[in-house]
Amino acid sequence: MISYTRDPQQTIPTSSVKIIGLGGAGANMLERVALDGLEGAELLATNTDIRALSAFVGGQKIQLGRNLTKGLGAGGDPELGQQAILEAEDEIRSSLKGRRIVFLCVGLGGGTGSGAAPIITRIAREEGAFVVVFATMPFAFEGRRRREQADTALNELAVLSNALVTFDNNRMGELVLAKQGIHEAFSAADHMICESIKAVIRLVIRPGLINVGLDDLMSALRTNRSRCLFGSGLAKGKDRAARALRNALASPLLDQGALLKDAQTVLVHLSGGEDLTLYEIELLMQGLQKFVPEKAHVLFGAAVDPAMADSLSITLISALPEDHLAAAPRDSLSKASRENPLLDPSDGFTSYSDPEPEPEEFEEEPEPEPEPEPLAKVVPLTRYEPEPEPEPEIQPEPEPEPEPEPKFIPQAAPKEEPPVQVAPEPEPEPKPEQPAPFIADPEEDDEPPFAETTYAPRNTKGKSEDEMDAFTFFDNPAPAKAPAKKLWGKPVTDELPEQKPASSQPERPREAIPSVEQPKLKLGGKPPGNQSELSFESAPRGRFEGQSPNVVDGEDLDLPPFLRKKR
Amino acid sequence: MPRRTKIHVGLEIGTSKTCLVVGEVKPDTAVKILGIGVTKTAGVRKGEIYDFPQARACLKDALVKAEDASDVEIGSVFLAITGSHIQGVNNRGTFRLPEGEPTVAPEHVKEASEIARDVHIPPDHVYIHNIIRNYRLDGLEHHTSPVGLFGKTVESDFHIVHGIGTRIQNSIKLVREMPLEVDDVVFSPIATAQLALDREHRDRGALVIDIGGGTTDYALYLDGSIAASGCIPVGGDHVTNDIHLVTGLPFSKAEKLKILEGDASADPARSLGTAKLIDDRGFAEVEVRRSILNEVIRQRLEETLKLVYHRLPEGGVEAIGSGVFLTGGTSLMRGFSELAFDVFKRDIYRPETPEISGNRNSFKDPKYATAIGLIRYAQILETERATPPGIIKKISRLFWFGK
Numbered sequence: 001m002i003s004y005t006r007d008p009q010q011t012i013p014t015s016s017v018k019i020i021g022l023g024g025a026g027a028n029m030l031e032r033v034a035l036d037g038l039e040g041a042e043l044l045a046t047n048t049d050i051r052a053l054s055a056f057v058g059g060q061k062i063q064l065g066r067n068l069t070k071g072l073g074a075g076g077d078p079e080l081g082q083q084a085i086l087e088a089e090d091e092i093r094s095s096l097k098g099r100r101i102v103f104l105c106v107g108l109g110g111g112t113g114s115g116a117a118p119i120i121t122r123i124a125r126e127e128g129a130f131v132v133v134f135a136t137m138p139f140a141f142e143g144r145r146r147r148e149q150a151d152t153a154l155n156e157l158a159v160l161s162n163a164l165v166t167f168d169n170n171r172m173g174e175l176v177l178a179k180q181g182i183h184e185a186f187s188a189a190d191h192m193i194c195e196s197i198k199a200v201i202r203l204v205i206r207p208g209l210i211n212v213g214l215d216d217l218m219s220a221l222r223t224n225r226s227r228c229l230f231g232s233g234l235a236k237g238k239d240r241a242a243r244a245l246r247n248a249l250a251s252p253l254l255d256q257g258a259l260l261k262d263a264q265t266v267l268v269h270l271s272g273g274e275d276l277t278l279y280e281i282e283l284l285m286q287g288l289q290k291f292v293p294e295k296a297h298v299l300f301g302a303a304v305d306p307a308m309a310d311s312l313s314i315t316l317i318s319a320l321p322e323d324h325l326a327a328a329p330r331d332s333l334s335k336a337s338r339e340n341p342l343l344d345p346s347d348g349f350t351s352y353s354d355p356e357p358e359p360e361e362f363e364e365e366p367e368p369e370p371e372p373e374p375l376a377k378v379v380p381l382t383r384y385e386p387e388p389e390p391e392p393e394i395q396p397e398p399e400p401e402p403e404p405e406p407k408f409i410p411q412a413a414p415k416e417e418p419p420v421q422v423a424p425e426p427e428p429e430p431k432p433e434q435p436a437p438f439i440a441d442p443e444e445d446d447e448p449p450f451a452e453t454t455y456a457p458r459n460t461k462g463k464s465e466d467e468m469d470a471f472t473f474f475d476n477p478a479p480a481k482a483p484a485k486k487l488w489g490k491p492v493t494d495e496l497p498e499q500k501p502a503s504s505q506p507e508r509p510r511e512a513i514p515s516v517e518q519p520k521l522k523l524g525g526k527p528p529g530n531q532s533e534l535s536f537e538s539a540p541r542g543r544f545e546g547q548s549p550n551v552v553d554g555e556d557l558d559l560p561p562f563l564r565k566k567r
Numbered sequence: 568m569p570r571r572t573k574i575h576v577g578l579e580i581g582t583s584k585t586c587l588v589v590g591e592v593k594p595d596t597a598v599k600i601l602g603i604g605v606t607k608t609a610g611v612r613k614g615e616i617y618d619f620p621q622a623r624a625c626l627k628d629a630l631v632k633a634e635d636a637s638d639v640e641i642g643s644v645f646l647a648i649t650g651s652h653i654q655g656v657n658n659r660g661t662f663r664l665p666e667g668e669p670t671v672a673p674e675h676v677k678e679a680s681e682i683a684r685d686v687h688i689p690p691d692h693v694y695i696h697n698i699i700r701n702y703r704l705d706g707l708e709h710h711t712s713p714v715g716l717f718g719k720t721v722e723s724d725f726h727i728v729h730g731i732g733t734r735i736q737n738s739i740k741l742v743r744e745m746p747l748e749v750d751d752v753v754f755s756p757i758a759t760a761q762l763a764l765d766r767e768h769r770d771r772g773a774l775v776i777d778i779g780g781g782t783t784d785y786a787l788y789l790d791g792s793i794a795a796s797g798c799i800p801v802g803g804d805h806v807t808n809d810i811h812l813v814t815g816l817p818f819s820k821a822e823k824l825k826i827l828e829g830d831a832s833a834d835p836a837r838s839l840g841t842a843k844l845i846d847d848r849g850f851a852e853v854e855v856r857r858s859i860l861n862e863v864i865r866q867r868l869e870e871t872l873k874l875v876y877h878r879l880p881e882g883g884v885e886a887i888g889s890g891v892f893l894t895g896g897t898s899l900m901r902g903f904s905e906l907a908f909d910v911f912k913r914d915i916y917r918p919e920t921p922e923i924s925g926n927r928n929s930f931k932d933p934k935y936a937t938a939i940g941l942i943r944y945a946q947i948l949e950t951e952r953a954t955p956p957g958i959i960k961k962i963s964r965l966f967w968f969g970k
Contacts (some may be wrong), residue, residue, distance in 0.1 A: 233635040237881070239657070246661065283687045290682075543818065547612070550651075550800055552874060557801050559865040560809035 017201055018129075022117055023081075024049065025107020025136055027056050031191035033105075034058030034198060043203060044095055046120070047086050048112045049073040060095065064088045073113025078149050081115020093123050101127040101204060104161070108150035109138035118131060118156040125160060125255045130218075132200060133161040135191045137168045160441075162218065163319075165228040180249060189436050192251065199232035199315040212269055214299030219316050220267035220299055229263065229318040236311035241280040244314045245287045252445040263318040272312040277416040284314060297534040339395065375506045428487055571948065574601070575795035576633070577941025578626075578644040578747075579755065580738065582611050582781025582802060586624045586935060587633035589641065590942035592949070598942055603875060603935065604633025605761070613800040614649040614755075614782040615734060616741065623741055630745055638714035645941040648738050649755040649782050652729035653695065658686040659703075661722045671704065671713050675721050683725040688846025693732035694755050700724040700792035710791070728795045729752045729916060753944055754788035755937050761947065762940035763892040764788060771888030773775050774911070776875060777937060778868075778897035780804050785875045789886050795879050801871045803897035809863045810855075820853050824860065825900075831850075831865045835911070838862070865906060870909040890914030894936035 019041050021030030027045050034043055034057075043059030045110040050071035050336070053061050064070070065084025074081040085092070096102060106117045117133070124131045127552070135154060138146045158164050172185045203212060235248025260266065268288065271279060281302060292298065544558040555564060577588045587604040606629040610618030610721055632643055659685025690943040703722040706711040711722060739749050757781045760775045769788040777784045787795040808831070810821040819837050829841035838861045876884060889912050893903065904915040919935060 042602060063572055242658070286687050385802070465573060540812060542811045543804060544612075552799070556807070557799075557870075558805070560805075560812050560863060562863040563872045565866060 002007055016098060017094060018042045018099040018101070019103040019197060020042060020046060020105065020120060020124075020452050021056075022046050022104060022106040022120060023110055024052050024112035025054055025110070025113060026105040028107075028186065029105035029190045030135065030188065032194045036191070036194050038248040046085075046088070046092065047073075047117070048081065062088055062091050062095065063111065074115060076146070076149075077111045078115035078153065080111070081111040084112070085119045085256075086115035089119070089123060092120060093127060096124050096129060098128045099124070099127065099129045101201070103200070104131060104133045105193060105197075106133065107136045107138075108153045109142060109146040110149075114149045114153035117153055118160055121157055121160040125162075130163075131161045132163040132165065132197075132410060133157050134196065135164065135166045136189065136193075137166055137170075140167045158362050163317075165193075165229050165230045167193065167392075171437045195232055195234075195405045196230050199269075199313065201315075202271055202305070203267075203315055203317075204301075204474070207250070209304060210300060214265060216299045216301065217317065218317060219297075220265045229260065229320055230318070231316040232313065233546070234311055235315040237311070238287070240310075240312045242287060244312045248314045248316050249291065260316070261293055261326075262316060262320055263292065263296055264295040265299065265318060266292050267299040267301070267315075268319040269303070269315040269317075270312065271303045271305050271308060271315075273308040273310050274306055275302055275310060276312060280312065315381060372512060385450055569743060573939070573946075574639055575641075575750075575945035575949075576641050577938040577940045577945070578742065579647040579648065579758075579941070580611060580616070580622065580741070580755070581608060581937075582614055582625065582804060584605060584608050584897045585611075585622075585629040586938045587629050587644070588642070588933070588935060588938040588942060589633055589637035589639050590939065592942070592946045594713045596937075596946065596950075598943075598946065600641060600939065601912040602635070602637025604629040604631070604636060604665050606632065612781055612794050613651065613804075614779070614798065615652075616737060619737070619741065621623070623744060624948045626741060626745060630747070634721075638659040639827050643749060644742060645748050645758075645945050646742055646752050647755045647758045647937050648730070648735055648752055648942055649779075649784050649798050650694070650730065650734060651756055651782070651798050651800035652692075652734060653728060653798050655726055655728045655754070655786075655793075656686055657700070657726050657794065657896070658683050659722055659724050661720060662685070663720050664718065667715050671716055671718050671721055673712075674710050674716050676702070676714055676723065679721045679723045680725065683723045684727065686725075686727050686729075688729045689729075691731055691733070692726060692729045693735065694729050695735070695752060695918070696726070696728040698726040698728075700726055701790075712882075715965065720869060724792075728757070728796060730754075743915055748939055749944065751948065753941060754784075754796060755782075756784035758893055758940035758944050759784065759794070759845040759937045760786045760788065760940065761943035762792075763894060766791070768889045768892075773889045774778050774879070774884070774887055774913070776872070776893050776895065776898075776907075777895040778802055778871070778892060779937075780897070783871050783875060783895075787879055787883055788886075789883065794883060797872050797878055799878070801874070802895075805871075805941065806864055806867050806897065806900075809867050812861065813859065814855050816853060822916070824853060824855065825864065828857070828860060829864045829900055830857075830861045831868050831900050832905040833861070833865050834902065834905070837902065852920075864900065864903075867909065868900065868903065868906055872907060875936070882912065884911055887913050888913075890916050892916045894933040896934045898933050906927070949963055 004375040012279060019030060019033055019186060021027045021033075021043070024047065027047060030043055030045055033041075044057040044062065045059065046062045046064055047053040048064045048069045048071075050063055052073075055062055065074070065080070065087050068077075068084050074084060103123070106113045108114050108117065114340055119134070121133060122133050132432055135150075135157060137150050137154070140147075154164070154166065167189060169189070172189050200217075204217065213314075231248040231251035233250070235241075235243035235247060268285070268378065270276070270284065274279070285300070539560045541547070547558070572594060573592045574594060577590065579586045584759045585606050585608045589601040589603070591599045591601050606625045608622065608625050610616060610621030610625065616622045623845050630641060632960065660679040662682060664671065664675055668675075679702075680699070683696075683775050688694070689708045701724055703709070703710040703724070704716055704718040705720050709716075720752050736751060739752065742749050755779055756775055760773075761778045770791045772787075774788075775786045781800065781801050781804050782819035783795060783799040783801055784797075785795070785968060788794060803825075807818060807822045807825055810816060810829075811818055812823055814821070816824065823844055824842060827844070830837045838858040840857055841854050842860055843851045846852040861903050891911050893907060893909055893915060895915070897903070898917060904917070907915045
């Protein structure tokens with residue numbers, strides 16, 4: 001764990017993700033992944049059976065045991081599968097070179113799957129990849145021999161892989177209704193695995209507001225001889241937080257959340273569109289609290305991904321020590337290999353990677369970054385500190401507003417100059433002209449900027465990226481506005497009327513005259529300059545004068561819609 | 568089951584008026600209104616008290632009037648509250664039965680309900696209502712508790728109303744200072760709906776909108792149970808204020824003009840000429856073009872109804888089978904039904920007050936809908952509390968357990 005800093009891991013490009021489907025079942029899962037469209041990740045199908053392999057169209061293919069089985073299957077014999085893969089080892093090694101994450105989808109129990117999966121895992125680990133294995137276990141009716149083969153392979157995989165997620169085919173029945181066709185059951189299982197793969201990719205690739213990276217993922221899975229618990233849920237629309245959580249917990253891999261209560265570390269990753277709110281996160285985490293033991297270490301991550309639009313996805317990852325798993329049949333076998341402390345998966349990753357080319361890789365990647373790093377670090381600082389400064393200055397004389405800005409330029413990194421100027425500019429301008437949308441915003445945005453700003457430094461500490469940069473930019477105006485509004489509230493009402501009448505008088509008669517038939521009676525008593533003036537600070541609110549603004553959806557409800565809409 | 572006559576009192580401290588209704592629930596569940604005490608309220612804005620002493624004086628006055636009118640000494644009341652801080656949310660609790668327990672036991676339902684009720688509310692909020700909407704057993708809806716049935720997953724849907732605790736406490740404090748006891752606190756639109764809707768309306772889906780002086784409260788019923796409720800801090804006062812702001816008339820004149828001349832229908836035929844107020848000496852003291860006056864009113868009310876519309880759950884309005892029921896003083900505005908129809912495209916009703924004897928005319932006024940609804944609410948509460956364990960049953964149960 002120590003050898004990993006956060007930096008390199010956040011920048012895993014999608015191209016360094018490889019998804020391997022091994023054997024017939026693996027190919028089916030891979031096909032589902034291809035159908036569901038996973039951009040970026042490379043797909044690789046490997047099989048001994050040339051017929052099954054040629055049916056796959058999604059990506060690269062490698063035939064195993066070209067000379068050994070001559071294009072036929074492994075015939076349910078793991079030995080054969082193992083030899084077959086050794087024959088193609090170089091081919092596979094070259095195809096996995098430089099990959100940072102490898103997903104291996106495999107159906108255990110058969111020859112190719114059970115025999116070759118541990119070898120592929122080893123090869124991938126040797127190539128320095130983080131390996132997540134999704135393995136399906138055979139049906140009970142397939143007999144004990146197959147089960148035993150699967151269990152043996154599973155035990156090897158548990159040691160070799162970084163994360164092992166198993167799905168028992170016996171539970172497939174829970175995924176679909178009894179009357180639905182068998183193909184639906186299988187495609188539901190494949191779909192679930194595909195969703196899991198996507199969720200892990202999303203988690204590792206998308207830099208978040210609160211980041212979780214490979215390191216967190218590994219610490220969530222760092223239990224000796226563990227089995228991975230995995231749940232991911234997606235929901236959109238109203239009440240999506242609760243539904244996403246429910247979907248995640250409904251995953252058969254989590255057993256309705258019942259298995260979570262033994263978990264020691266739980267990784268929770270949320271990803272949502274730009275309208276993800278802190279409240280939703282809070283709600284969701286509170287819901288989750290019921291399923292997770294109090295002493296559990298919760299690793300929380302959140303990311304905003306515009307592509308998610310109005311949906312929200314939650315991914316739960318945790319690991320259970322094997323003996324906690326109630327699914328008994330595997331227990332006897334798993335105990336046998338428990339004496340292998342050397343091959344503890346979490347340690348294994350680092351120990352494998354040290355001698356391998358990995359270190360270079362990891363160091364190479366951070367290299368281009370040191371430059372942006374200070375840049376991003378400076379950004380929040382300049383934002384936070386100068387903000388209070390310009391305000392007292394602006395209050396006495398609102399005219400020379402452009403001036404205070406140069407003040408924080410010297411503090412900012414030189415590159416930041418143009419953006420810094422651009423960002424605060426809208427501040428002074430809209431205020432006198434049309435503060436209406438302006439004041440409405442801070443009211444509504446109060447929470448999000450708060451959340452963003454608190455997280456921002458945390459991000460920068462970890463790493464920096466262009467996206468992040470843009471992000472800190474984005475939240476710059478917001479905090480500026482919020483305090484500004486409070487401070488300016490009173491002075492503005494004092495100042496504006498003096499400035500206003502000049503500019504607004506030509507406007508006023510246009511609206512005022514048609515509105516009243518007998519101006520001689522009414523207009524006299526009316527504050528004239530202000531009626532056509534729609535600024536929130538200066539507009540009279542009649543009976544509701546002096547009350548806290550009644551803002552809903554960015555409109556001050558205390559002002560007549562008649563005036564608001566005429567604008 | 569002959570029960571004694573009970574007297575309930577509903578109290579609504581509204582933005583424009585404080586209103587106490589004394590009702591007598593007869594053994595045959597008919598309600599007779601014995602008396603009403605109404606005063607103009609001061610010190611309340613948008614449904615919330617901002618001037619405590621004034622509001623107290625108003626309540627005192629209304630209390631005396633109600634006691635005089637009904638000849639009843641009032642000891643306790645049902646209090647209707649409102650305010651923009653009050654929100655209604657729906658939540659579902661899911662409980663999966665443990666292995667080896669095939670049938671639903673009461674504690675399973677209780678657990679599901681606990682989960683459903685445990686909605687996340689801001690720390691300063693308190694629960695006002697937890698209303699069970701329905702139960703689901705393995706995805707199938709049950710209107711009654713599924714205890715004893717076979718199933719794997721019990722779900723219960725709740726509608727939860729919550730608001731800022733201290734503000735509600737202050738309303739209660741005001742009443743206690745009379746001194747009066749508070750039997751229960753009820754969110755206004757829920758009380759109003761008790762009066763406005765009968766079971767059939769609720770089953771077919773209905774929306775109640777109570778537009779009062781300072782707030783617009785709404786409650787949506789679908790499939791017999793409440794689906795949404797809430798409050799928008801806009802009411803008749805805003806209409807008056809709008810007229811004041813646009814035309815520059817003083818409040819009193821604007822109010823009068825609104826009541827006597829205003830029209831919200833957007834019918835061009837009703838917006839011709841000028842609206843005049845004649846003073847005592849027969850002079851036209853105020854003259855405003857109708858097109859302006861009506862447009863100001865219409866835009867305000869249209870916006871308010873649209874706010875309600877957008878707060879309702881998606882597809883909620885389309886699911887309304889019986890219609891939209893308007894109550895509250897502002898719903899007396901001319902042309903308001905047409906406006907509401909334009910917004911909701913559903914049948915529009917002004918509720919009649921059913922099964923109430925006494926001097927009916929004054930009670931037909933939608934201004935009293937909430938306070939009378941409180942009495943209906945009290946009556947329903949009474950039945951719910953009274954029926955389940957009858958005295959004989961209780962004794963026999965004791966006996967049974969004793970063995």
